[in-house]
Amino acid sequence: MTGEGLTESxxxxxxxxxxxxxxxxxxxLSSCSGSQSALxxxxxxxxxxxxxxxxxxxxxxxIWVAVxxxxxxxxxxxxxxxxxxxxxxxxxxGAILPSAILCALLSYGMWxxxxxxxxxxxxxxxxxxxxxxxxxxxxxxxxxETGKTLFETANEVRIPVGEPTHFALKAADVIHSFWVxxxxxxxxxxxxxxxxxALQADREGIYNGxxxxxxxxxxxxxxxRVRAVAAADYEAWLSERSAETRTNGLAxxxxxxxxxxxxxxxxxxxSGTAANGRIGPDLTAFGERNTLAAGxxxxxxxxIARFIADPAKIKPGVRMPHFGMLQEAxxxxxxxxxxxxK
Amino acid sequence: MKSxxxxxxxxxxxxxxxxxxxxxxxxVCYGAVAVYCAKTAxxxxxxxxxxxILGGFTVVALGMIVLAAYLAWRQWxxxxxxxxxxxxxxxxxxxxxxxxxxxxxxxxxxxxxYVAIPLIFIAECQR
Numbered sequence: 001m002t003g004e005g006l007t008e009s010x011x012x013x014x015x016x017x018x019x020x021x022x023x024x025x026x027x028x029l030s031s032c033s034g035s036q037s038a039l040x041x042x043x044x045x046x047x048x049x050x051x052x053x054x055x056x057x058x059x060x061x062x063i064w065v066a067v068x069x070x071x072x073x074x075x076x077x078x079x080x081x082x083x084x085x086x087x088x089x090x091x092x093x094g095a096i097l098p099s100a101i102l103c104a105l106l107s108y109g110m111w112x113x114x115x116x117x118x119x120x121x122x123x124x125x126x127x128x129x130x131x132x133x134x135x136x137x138x139x140x141x142x143x144x145e146t147g148k149t150l151f152e153t154a155n156e157v158r159i160p161v162g163e164p165t166h167f168a169l170k171a172a173d174v175i176h177s178f179w180v181x182x183x184x185x186x187x188x189x190x191x192x193x194x195x196x197x198a199l200q201a202d203r204e205g206i207y208n209g210x211x212x213x214x215x216x217x218x219x220x221x222x223x224x225r226v227r228a229v230a231a232a233d234y235e236a237w238l239s240e241r242s243a244e245t246r247t248n249g250l251a252x253x254x255x256x257x258x259x260x261x262x263x264x265x266x267x268x269x270x271s272g273t274a275a276n277g278r279i280g281p282d283l284t285a286f287g288e289r290n291t292l293a294a295g296x297x298x299x300x301x302x303x304i305a306r307f308i309a310d311p312a313k314i315k316p317g318v319r320m321p322h323f324g325m326l327q328e329a330x331x332x333x334x335x336x337x338x339x340x341x342k
Numbered sequence: 343m344k345s346x347x348x349x350x351x352x353x354x355x356x357x358x359x360x361x362x363x364x365x366x367x368x369x370v371c372y373g374a375v376a377v378y379c380a381k382t383a384x385x386x387x388x389x390x391x392x393x394x395i396l397g398g399f400t401v402v403a404l405g406m407i408v409l410a411a412y413l414a415w416r417q418w419x420x421x422x423x424x425x426x427x428x429x430x431x432x433x434x435x436x437x438x439x440x441x442x443x444x445x446x447x448x449x450x451x452x453x454x455x456y457v458a459i460p461l462i463f464i465a466e467c468q469r
Contacts, residue, residue, distance in 0.1 A: 099452050106456060
Protein backbone atom coordinates (compact mmCIF):
# COMPACT_ATOMS: atom_id res chain seq x y z
CA MET A 1 0.00 0.00 0.00
CA THR A 2 1.38 3.43 -0.92
CA GLY A 3 1.59 6.37 1.47
CA GLU A 4 -1.21 8.14 -0.40
CA GLY A 5 -3.39 5.05 -0.05
CA LEU A 6 -2.77 5.00 3.66
CA THR A 7 -3.80 8.63 4.06
CA GLU A 8 -6.95 8.06 2.03
CA SER A 9 -7.98 4.98 3.99
CA UNK A 10 -7.30 6.68 7.37
CA UNK A 11 -8.13 10.35 6.86
CA UNK A 12 -7.70 11.23 10.53
CA UNK A 13 -4.40 9.44 10.91
CA UNK A 14 -2.03 12.23 9.93
CA UNK A 15 -3.44 14.92 12.22
CA UNK A 16 -3.47 12.40 15.05
CA UNK A 17 0.16 11.52 14.36
CA UNK A 18 1.07 15.21 14.26
CA UNK A 19 -0.73 15.87 17.52
CA UNK A 20 0.93 12.86 19.17
CA UNK A 21 4.35 13.98 17.90
CA UNK A 22 3.86 17.50 19.23
CA UNK A 23 2.67 16.12 22.59
CA UNK A 24 5.71 13.84 22.80
CA UNK A 25 8.02 16.72 21.85
CA UNK A 26 6.51 18.88 24.60
CA UNK A 27 7.00 16.06 27.12
CA UNK A 28 10.63 15.57 26.05
CA LEU A 29 11.38 19.30 26.09
CA SER A 30 9.74 19.78 29.49
CA SER A 31 12.10 17.16 30.89
CA CYS A 32 15.01 19.46 29.95
CA SER A 33 14.12 21.85 32.77
CA GLY A 34 13.79 21.27 36.47
CA SER A 35 15.96 20.62 39.46
CA GLN A 36 17.83 17.67 37.99
CA SER A 37 18.71 18.69 34.46
CA ALA A 38 22.13 19.37 32.98
CA LEU A 39 20.28 21.41 30.33
CA UNK A 40 18.89 23.82 32.94
CA UNK A 41 22.15 24.93 34.57
CA UNK A 42 22.20 26.78 37.88
CA UNK A 43 25.95 27.30 38.17
CA UNK A 44 28.97 28.25 36.04
CA UNK A 45 30.31 24.69 35.68
CA UNK A 46 26.93 23.31 34.60
CA UNK A 47 26.53 26.25 32.17
CA UNK A 48 29.75 25.30 30.44
CA UNK A 49 28.73 21.63 30.30
CA UNK A 50 25.37 22.65 28.76
CA UNK A 51 27.20 24.93 26.29
CA UNK A 52 29.45 22.04 25.30
CA UNK A 53 26.38 19.84 24.80
CA UNK A 54 24.66 22.35 22.53
CA UNK A 55 27.83 22.91 20.47
CA UNK A 56 28.13 19.13 20.01
CA UNK A 57 24.40 18.85 19.21
CA UNK A 58 24.63 21.59 16.57
CA UNK A 59 27.80 20.13 15.03
CA UNK A 60 26.29 16.63 15.02
CA UNK A 61 23.10 17.94 13.38
CA UNK A 62 25.07 19.74 10.63
CA ILE A 63 27.10 16.58 9.87
CA TRP A 64 23.96 14.43 9.90
CA VAL A 65 22.17 16.77 7.46
CA ALA A 66 25.25 16.79 5.19
CA VAL A 67 25.48 12.98 5.18
CA UNK A 68 21.75 12.56 4.45
CA UNK A 69 21.96 15.21 1.68
CA UNK A 70 24.91 13.34 0.13
CA UNK A 71 22.96 10.08 0.36
CA UNK A 72 19.93 11.60 -1.40
CA UNK A 73 22.20 13.14 -4.05
CA UNK A 74 23.93 9.80 -4.65
CA UNK A 75 20.65 7.90 -4.91
CA UNK A 76 19.24 10.35 -7.49
CA UNK A 77 22.39 10.90 -9.55
CA UNK A 78 22.07 9.08 -12.86
CA UNK A 79 25.64 9.36 -14.21
CA UNK A 80 28.52 8.05 -12.11
CA UNK A 81 31.34 10.44 -11.18
CA UNK A 82 34.87 9.75 -12.36
CA UNK A 83 37.06 7.54 -10.18
CA UNK A 84 39.40 10.49 -9.61
CA UNK A 85 36.70 12.78 -8.22
CA UNK A 86 35.35 9.92 -6.05
CA UNK A 87 38.88 9.45 -4.68
CA UNK A 88 39.05 13.18 -3.86
CA UNK A 89 35.73 12.97 -1.98
CA UNK A 90 37.01 9.99 0.04
CA UNK A 91 40.27 11.82 0.84
CA UNK A 92 38.58 15.07 1.93
CA UNK A 93 35.35 13.80 3.50
CA GLY A 94 36.72 10.51 4.80
CA ALA A 95 40.11 11.56 6.15
CA ILE A 96 41.00 15.25 6.16
CA LEU A 97 37.65 16.74 7.27
CA PRO A 98 37.00 14.21 10.11
CA SER A 99 40.60 14.66 11.36
CA ALA A 100 40.19 18.44 11.37
CA ILE A 101 36.78 18.25 13.12
CA LEU A 102 38.15 15.86 15.77
CA CYS A 103 41.16 18.14 16.28
CA ALA A 104 38.84 21.15 16.73
CA LEU A 105 36.57 19.24 19.15
CA LEU A 106 39.52 17.97 21.18
CA SER A 107 41.01 21.48 21.39
CA TYR A 108 37.63 22.96 22.37
CA GLY A 109 37.14 20.31 25.07
CA MET A 110 40.65 20.84 26.41
CA TRP A 111 40.19 24.61 26.40
CA UNK A 112 36.94 24.23 28.38
CA UNK A 113 38.36 21.73 30.86
CA UNK A 114 39.95 24.08 33.44
CA UNK A 115 36.67 26.04 33.66
CA UNK A 116 34.50 22.92 33.74
CA UNK A 117 36.53 21.42 36.57
CA UNK A 118 37.85 24.41 38.53
CA UNK A 119 40.70 23.57 40.85
CA UNK A 120 40.64 24.92 44.40
CA UNK A 121 44.05 24.74 46.10
CA UNK A 122 44.08 23.22 49.58
CA UNK A 123 45.19 26.49 51.19
CA UNK A 124 42.46 28.66 49.63
CA UNK A 125 39.81 29.69 52.18
CA UNK A 126 36.56 28.24 50.83
CA UNK A 127 33.61 26.38 52.28
CA UNK A 128 34.61 22.76 52.67
CA UNK A 129 32.21 19.84 52.87
CA UNK A 130 33.16 16.18 53.03
CA UNK A 131 30.69 13.77 51.46
CA UNK A 132 31.08 10.00 51.83
CA UNK A 133 29.08 7.62 49.68
CA UNK A 134 27.77 4.58 51.58
CA UNK A 135 25.35 1.85 50.48
CA UNK A 136 22.84 3.57 49.93
CA UNK A 137 23.05 7.02 51.47
CA UNK A 138 25.36 10.06 51.78
CA UNK A 139 27.28 10.99 54.92
CA UNK A 140 27.83 14.78 54.90
CA UNK A 141 30.35 16.51 57.15
CA UNK A 142 30.80 20.27 57.30
CA UNK A 143 34.44 21.18 57.93
CA UNK A 144 36.13 24.29 59.32
CA GLU A 145 39.24 25.96 57.82
CA THR A 146 41.54 23.46 59.51
CA GLY A 147 39.61 20.45 58.19
CA LYS A 148 38.01 19.66 61.55
CA THR A 149 34.42 18.38 61.46
CA LEU A 150 31.92 20.98 62.67
CA PHE A 151 28.94 18.64 62.50
CA GLU A 152 27.55 15.76 60.50
CA THR A 153 24.33 15.27 58.60
CA ALA A 154 23.07 13.07 55.77
CA ASN A 155 21.43 13.03 52.35
CA GLU A 156 21.13 16.78 52.09
CA VAL A 157 23.83 19.34 51.39
CA ARG A 158 23.46 23.03 52.01
CA ILE A 159 25.68 25.49 50.11
CA PRO A 160 25.91 29.29 49.88
CA VAL A 161 24.91 30.98 46.62
CA GLY A 162 27.51 32.85 44.57
CA GLU A 163 30.70 31.27 45.87
CA PRO A 164 32.41 27.94 45.21
CA THR A 165 32.06 25.16 47.75
CA HIS A 166 34.83 22.60 47.87
CA PHE A 167 33.71 18.98 48.22
CA ALA A 168 36.04 16.23 49.44
CA LEU A 169 34.43 13.08 48.05
CA LYS A 170 35.03 9.67 49.64
CA ALA A 171 33.49 6.19 49.58
CA ALA A 172 33.09 3.83 52.52
CA ASP A 173 32.35 0.55 50.73
CA VAL A 174 32.11 0.46 46.93
CA ILE A 175 32.56 3.01 44.16
CA HIS A 176 29.85 5.69 44.05
CA SER A 177 29.62 8.85 41.98
CA PHE A 178 28.49 12.28 43.15
CA TRP A 179 26.44 14.12 40.53
CA VAL A 180 24.30 17.25 40.75
CA UNK A 181 23.37 17.79 37.08
CA UNK A 182 22.13 21.36 37.60
CA UNK A 183 25.43 22.41 39.21
CA UNK A 184 28.14 20.49 37.39
CA UNK A 185 29.62 17.27 36.11
CA UNK A 186 29.90 14.10 38.15
CA UNK A 187 32.87 12.93 40.20
CA UNK A 188 33.56 9.35 41.24
CA UNK A 189 33.90 8.44 44.93
CA UNK A 190 36.48 5.68 45.29
CA UNK A 191 37.26 3.75 48.51
CA UNK A 192 40.68 4.80 49.82
CA UNK A 193 40.80 8.03 47.82
CA UNK A 194 39.61 11.60 48.35
CA UNK A 195 38.47 13.21 45.12
CA UNK A 196 38.05 17.00 45.08
CA UNK A 197 35.16 18.81 43.39
CA ALA A 198 34.22 22.49 43.47
CA LEU A 199 30.61 23.45 42.77
CA GLN A 200 28.89 26.80 42.74
CA ALA A 201 25.20 27.71 42.56
CA ASP A 202 24.28 31.07 41.05
CA ARG A 203 20.69 31.11 42.25
CA GLU A 204 18.86 29.89 45.31
CA GLY A 205 16.94 26.66 45.04
CA ILE A 206 16.84 22.95 45.72
CA TYR A 207 18.73 20.78 43.25
CA ASN A 208 18.61 17.01 43.00
CA GLY A 209 21.75 14.93 43.12
CA UNK A 210 22.15 11.25 42.33
CA UNK A 211 24.65 8.44 42.56
CA UNK A 212 25.91 8.04 39.00
CA UNK A 213 27.87 4.80 39.44
CA UNK A 214 26.07 1.49 39.95
CA UNK A 215 26.71 0.57 43.58
CA UNK A 216 24.29 -2.22 44.46
CA UNK A 217 20.62 -3.16 44.74
CA UNK A 218 19.36 0.24 45.76
CA UNK A 219 21.67 2.30 43.57
CA UNK A 220 18.67 3.94 41.90
CA UNK A 221 17.34 4.89 45.37
CA UNK A 222 20.49 6.77 46.40
CA UNK A 223 19.69 10.41 45.78
CA UNK A 224 20.26 13.62 47.72
CA ARG A 225 19.28 17.26 47.70
CA VAL A 226 21.48 20.32 47.42
CA ARG A 227 19.90 23.35 48.98
CA ALA A 228 21.49 26.61 47.76
CA VAL A 229 20.76 29.52 50.12
CA ALA A 230 21.90 33.13 50.49
CA ALA A 231 25.39 33.41 52.00
CA ALA A 232 24.10 35.18 55.13
CA ASP A 233 21.45 32.50 55.71
CA TYR A 234 24.07 29.83 55.20
CA GLU A 235 26.36 31.45 57.74
CA ALA A 236 23.55 31.67 60.29
CA TRP A 237 22.55 28.05 59.70
CA LEU A 238 26.16 26.90 59.98
CA SER A 239 26.60 28.69 63.32
CA GLU A 240 23.35 27.30 64.66
CA ARG A 241 24.14 23.72 63.60
CA SER A 242 27.71 23.96 64.89
CA ALA A 243 26.44 24.53 68.40
CA GLU A 244 27.18 21.43 70.41
CA THR A 245 23.78 20.84 71.97
CA ARG A 246 20.35 21.32 70.53
CA THR A 247 16.98 21.50 72.15
CA ASN A 248 14.49 21.90 69.25
CA GLY A 249 12.36 18.83 68.89
CA LEU A 250 13.77 17.24 72.00
CA ALA A 251 10.80 18.50 73.98
CA UNK A 252 9.23 15.21 73.02
CA UNK A 253 10.90 13.30 75.85
CA UNK A 254 8.60 10.33 75.39
CA UNK A 255 9.54 9.98 71.71
CA UNK A 256 13.24 10.22 72.57
CA UNK A 257 12.82 7.60 75.29
CA UNK A 258 11.20 5.16 72.83
CA UNK A 259 13.97 5.89 70.33
CA UNK A 260 16.69 5.14 72.90
CA UNK A 261 14.89 2.19 74.48
CA UNK A 262 14.78 0.36 71.15
CA UNK A 263 18.51 0.78 70.56
CA UNK A 264 18.29 3.20 67.63
CA UNK A 265 21.04 5.29 69.22
CA UNK A 266 23.55 2.49 68.60
CA UNK A 267 23.56 3.34 64.89
CA UNK A 268 22.17 6.87 64.73
CA UNK A 269 23.29 10.05 66.47
CA UNK A 270 21.16 12.93 67.71
CA SER A 271 23.24 15.80 69.05
CA GLY A 272 22.53 16.61 72.70
CA THR A 273 21.20 13.12 73.52
CA ALA A 274 22.63 9.74 74.46
CA ALA A 275 22.20 8.61 70.83
CA ASN A 276 25.70 8.73 69.42
CA GLY A 277 25.91 5.89 66.88
CA ARG A 278 27.98 6.51 63.76
CA ILE A 279 26.97 3.56 61.59
CA GLY A 280 23.83 5.07 60.07
CA PRO A 281 22.83 8.60 59.09
CA ASP A 282 23.03 11.36 61.73
CA LEU A 283 19.45 12.33 62.63
CA THR A 284 20.15 15.57 64.51
CA ALA A 285 18.10 17.84 62.21
CA PHE A 286 16.22 15.05 60.51
CA GLY A 287 12.98 17.07 60.39
CA GLU A 288 14.66 19.74 58.21
CA ARG A 289 15.16 17.36 55.32
CA ASN A 290 12.94 17.31 52.28
CA THR A 291 13.00 13.60 51.65
CA LEU A 292 13.39 10.32 53.49
CA ALA A 293 15.80 7.42 52.84
CA ALA A 294 18.11 9.35 50.49
CA GLY A 295 15.44 10.81 48.22
CA UNK A 296 13.30 7.65 48.17
CA UNK A 297 10.18 8.79 50.06
CA UNK A 298 8.44 12.04 50.93
CA UNK A 299 9.29 13.27 54.41
CA UNK A 300 6.05 12.47 56.25
CA UNK A 301 5.47 10.80 59.61
CA UNK A 302 3.59 7.96 57.85
CA UNK A 303 6.52 7.23 55.55
CA ILE A 304 9.01 7.44 58.41
CA ALA A 305 6.91 4.82 60.25
CA ARG A 306 6.79 2.61 57.13
CA PHE A 307 10.56 2.83 56.78
CA ILE A 308 11.19 1.98 60.45
CA ALA A 309 8.89 -1.06 60.21
CA ASP A 310 10.51 -2.55 57.09
CA PRO A 311 13.38 -0.59 55.51
CA ALA A 312 14.38 -3.39 53.12
CA LYS A 313 10.93 -3.40 51.57
CA ILE A 314 11.41 0.22 50.56
CA LYS A 315 15.14 0.06 49.93
CA PRO A 316 16.45 -3.42 49.07
CA GLY A 317 19.92 -4.14 50.42
CA VAL A 318 19.77 -1.49 53.14
CA ARG A 319 21.81 -2.34 56.24
CA MET A 320 19.21 -1.14 58.75
CA PRO A 321 17.31 -4.07 60.28
CA HIS A 322 13.52 -4.07 60.23
CA PHE A 323 11.65 -3.04 63.39
CA GLY A 324 8.25 -4.39 62.45
CA MET A 325 8.25 -6.41 65.65
CA LEU A 326 7.78 -3.24 67.72
CA GLN A 327 4.36 -2.14 68.79
CA GLU A 328 2.67 0.06 66.21
CA ALA A 329 2.23 2.79 68.83
CA UNK A 330 6.00 2.87 69.46
CA UNK A 331 6.76 3.11 65.76
CA UNK A 332 4.28 5.96 65.36
CA UNK A 333 5.72 7.68 68.46
CA UNK A 334 9.26 7.47 67.04
CA UNK A 335 8.15 8.67 63.59
CA UNK A 336 6.44 11.71 65.12
CA UNK A 337 9.51 12.41 67.27
CA UNK A 338 11.90 12.20 64.31
CA UNK A 339 9.67 14.36 62.11
CA UNK A 340 9.94 17.16 64.67
CA UNK A 341 13.74 17.06 65.01
CA LYS A 342 14.74 20.49 63.71
CA MET B 343 79.34 12.71 0.70
CA LYS B 344 77.00 10.43 2.59
CA SER B 345 73.28 11.30 2.13
CA UNK B 346 71.12 12.08 5.17
CA UNK B 347 68.21 10.24 3.55
CA UNK B 348 68.55 6.45 4.04
CA UNK B 349 68.86 4.32 0.91
CA UNK B 350 65.89 2.37 -0.26
CA UNK B 351 65.55 -1.00 1.45
CA UNK B 352 62.95 -3.68 1.01
CA UNK B 353 61.98 -4.54 4.55
CA UNK B 354 58.72 -4.84 6.41
CA UNK B 355 60.25 -2.91 9.33
CA UNK B 356 59.90 0.43 7.53
CA UNK B 357 56.12 -0.14 7.63
CA UNK B 358 56.16 0.02 11.43
CA UNK B 359 58.41 3.08 11.85
CA UNK B 360 55.65 5.71 12.14
CA UNK B 361 53.30 3.68 14.42
CA UNK B 362 56.25 2.88 16.69
CA UNK B 363 57.12 6.59 16.93
CA UNK B 364 53.45 7.27 17.76
CA UNK B 365 53.42 4.56 20.46
CA UNK B 366 56.69 5.75 22.03
CA UNK B 367 55.49 9.38 21.98
CA UNK B 368 52.22 8.37 23.64
CA UNK B 369 53.89 6.38 26.42
CA VAL B 370 56.58 9.00 27.06
CA CYS B 371 54.06 11.90 27.23
CA TYR B 372 51.64 10.15 29.57
CA GLY B 373 54.39 8.52 31.65
CA ALA B 374 56.42 11.72 32.03
CA VAL B 375 53.42 13.83 33.12
CA ALA B 376 52.21 11.14 35.55
CA VAL B 377 55.65 10.82 37.13
CA TYR B 378 56.10 14.61 37.25
CA CYS B 379 52.74 15.14 38.96
CA ALA B 380 53.43 12.36 41.49
CA LYS B 381 56.99 13.50 42.26
CA THR B 382 56.84 17.27 41.73
CA ALA B 383 58.61 18.04 45.02
CA UNK B 384 61.55 15.76 44.16
CA UNK B 385 62.02 17.03 40.60
CA UNK B 386 62.25 20.74 41.39
CA UNK B 387 61.20 22.29 38.06
CA UNK B 388 58.00 23.89 36.84
CA UNK B 389 55.27 22.13 34.90
CA UNK B 390 55.79 24.65 32.08
CA UNK B 391 59.31 23.22 31.67
CA UNK B 392 57.81 19.75 31.35
CA UNK B 393 55.44 21.07 28.68
CA UNK B 394 58.33 22.60 26.74
CA ILE B 395 60.36 19.36 26.94
CA LEU B 396 57.41 17.29 25.72
CA GLY B 397 56.65 19.92 23.05
CA GLY B 398 60.21 19.53 21.77
CA PHE B 399 59.85 15.74 21.86
CA THR B 400 56.62 16.08 19.87
CA VAL B 401 58.43 18.11 17.18
CA VAL B 402 61.12 15.41 16.98
CA ALA B 403 58.48 12.66 16.75
CA LEU B 404 56.61 14.54 14.01
CA GLY B 405 59.91 15.04 12.15
CA MET B 406 60.63 11.30 12.28
CA ILE B 407 57.14 10.53 10.99
CA VAL B 408 57.52 13.06 8.15
CA LEU B 409 60.84 11.43 7.24
CA ALA B 410 59.19 7.96 7.30
CA ALA B 411 56.38 9.36 5.12
CA TYR B 412 58.90 10.81 2.64
CA LEU B 413 60.71 7.45 2.38
CA ALA B 414 57.35 5.72 1.88
CA TRP B 415 56.39 8.24 -0.78
CA ARG B 416 59.68 7.55 -2.53
CA GLN B 417 59.09 3.82 -2.31
CA TRP B 418 55.65 4.39 -3.79
CA UNK B 419 57.29 6.11 -6.75
CA UNK B 420 56.16 9.62 -5.65
CA UNK B 421 52.59 8.71 -6.53
CA UNK B 422 53.38 7.76 -10.14
CA UNK B 423 51.13 4.71 -10.09
CA UNK B 424 47.69 4.15 -8.62
CA UNK B 425 46.82 1.34 -6.18
CA UNK B 426 45.90 -1.48 -5.72
CA UNK B 427 49.40 -2.80 -6.74
CA UNK B 428 48.21 -6.39 -6.44
CA UNK B 429 50.36 -8.09 -9.07
CA UNK B 430 52.64 -10.89 -7.83
CA UNK B 431 55.77 -8.95 -8.77
CA UNK B 432 58.60 -7.48 -6.77
CA UNK B 433 57.79 -3.97 -8.01
CA UNK B 434 54.12 -4.15 -7.03
CA UNK B 435 55.07 -5.50 -3.63
CA UNK B 436 57.37 -2.53 -3.05
CA UNK B 437 54.76 -0.04 -4.32
CA UNK B 438 52.06 -1.57 -2.13
CA UNK B 439 54.31 -1.44 0.92
CA UNK B 440 55.25 2.18 0.15
CA UNK B 441 51.59 3.20 -0.17
CA UNK B 442 50.58 1.38 3.04
CA UNK B 443 53.49 2.96 4.93
CA UNK B 444 52.50 6.40 3.65
CA UNK B 445 48.93 5.96 4.91
CA UNK B 446 50.15 4.69 8.29
CA UNK B 447 52.49 7.67 8.53
CA UNK B 448 49.55 10.03 7.96
CA UNK B 449 47.55 8.29 10.68
CA UNK B 450 50.51 8.39 13.08
CA UNK B 451 51.11 12.11 12.38
CA UNK B 452 47.49 12.97 13.26
CA UNK B 453 47.62 10.74 16.35
CA UNK B 454 50.81 12.38 17.66
CA UNK B 455 49.23 15.83 17.17
CA TYR B 456 46.15 14.69 19.13
CA VAL B 457 48.29 13.33 21.97
CA ALA B 458 50.18 16.65 22.13
CA ILE B 459 47.12 18.95 22.13
CA PRO B 460 46.59 18.67 25.93
CA LEU B 461 50.10 20.13 26.39
CA ILE B 462 48.76 23.43 25.04
CA PHE B 463 45.77 23.61 27.39
CA ILE B 464 46.69 21.72 30.58
CA ALA B 465 48.85 24.05 32.63
CA GLU B 466 49.14 22.32 36.01
CA CYS B 467 48.84 19.07 37.91
CA GLN B 468 45.59 18.53 39.81
CA ARG B 469 45.53 16.16 42.71
